[in-house]
Amino acid sequence: MKIAIIGAGNVGGTLGAAWARKAGHEILFGARDPRAEKTQALVQQIGGKARAVSPADAAASGDFIVLTTPWPAAEVAIRSLGNISGKILLDATNPLAMGPDGLGLEIGHSISAGEKVQGWARGASVFKTLNTTGFGNMADPVFNGVKSVMFVAGDDAANKPKVIDLVASLGFDVIDAGPLRNARLLEAHAMLWIELSLKRGLGRDWAFARLRR
Template sequence: MKLAIIGAGNVGGALGTAWAQKAGHEICFGVRDPKADKTQALLRAIGAKARAGMAAEAAAFADIIVLATPWPAAETAIRAMGSLKGKVILDATNPLTRGPDGISLEIGHSISAGEKVQGWAAGASVFKTLNSTGFGNMANPVFNGVKSVMFVAGDDAANKPKVIDLVGQLGFDVVDAGPLRNARLLEAHAMLWIDLALARGQGRDFAFAIVRR
């Protein structure tokens, strides 16, 4: 499968590496400077399955696009992709802001980043996923034989199984978390992981899992 990943930082790099190396997908990173040393180093590390271009080139390359930019850059990055009609977007962003009490969510009760992304990406189907655990866990989601959980929220029932399968190829236990408006819950869930990791001493090497009877 051809995948576009907008943003080649911690999250974009981890996802592109895992999908290319574990599942054999072709990756095109959409970045502001495809020739940048850090991007070239990432491409070398992944190998022949990866390339980089401007956001519009990456979006044209693939039907499935992962948004992995910082939240303040998300709208600009989406607009830079041009027409997104018929594309599937996996939104990994979290609408983080830094206030007197540290990092928190900028929005969340009445709108989410996922819903805002849908508003900017006319004609695309947006799914909220890959936002609620650290990038290190995206590279390796399995803890002592137990798959950590990753939720998928989105309104497009026809494309949801494809998204669930793609996220599952990373090694997650993927759970359908309902409609895109539930991005409000998934972004709060991400904020809990961030708070535990950065402010409660858990570090980055833990993840949430679902246990069942």
């Protein structure tokens, strides 16, 4: 599979390296400056499976598009992709902003970043996923033999199994979290992970998992 990753930072770089190494996928980083030193260093580190190109070129050839830009850049980044009608887009963003109580969700509860992304990504099938844990856990989601959990929310039932498989190939225990509007829940869940990690002393090296009886 060809995966277009828009944004080659902490999340994008980690996902690209992990998909290339664990699943043999071809990675196209869609970068504003594909020749930037840090982007080329990332491409070199991943090896022959990765390239950096313009966001529009990456999106045009990707079987999947994965959005990993900061939230304030998301709309511009999506518009820079051109026509992505019919494409599958995984949205990993969290709509974070500083407020009077510190870092929080800029929007949420009655709307979500995932739904906003769907509004900008006309004709694409948007899935909210890969937003509820830190990028370090995306590289290594297994803790002492137990898979940490990752959710997938989206409305396109026909393509959802492909997205679940793609996320599972990273090593996550993937749960179908329902329709895209449930991105409202997943973005709040991400905020809980961030709060516990950064403010409540848990650090970044832990994750949520599913227990069943």
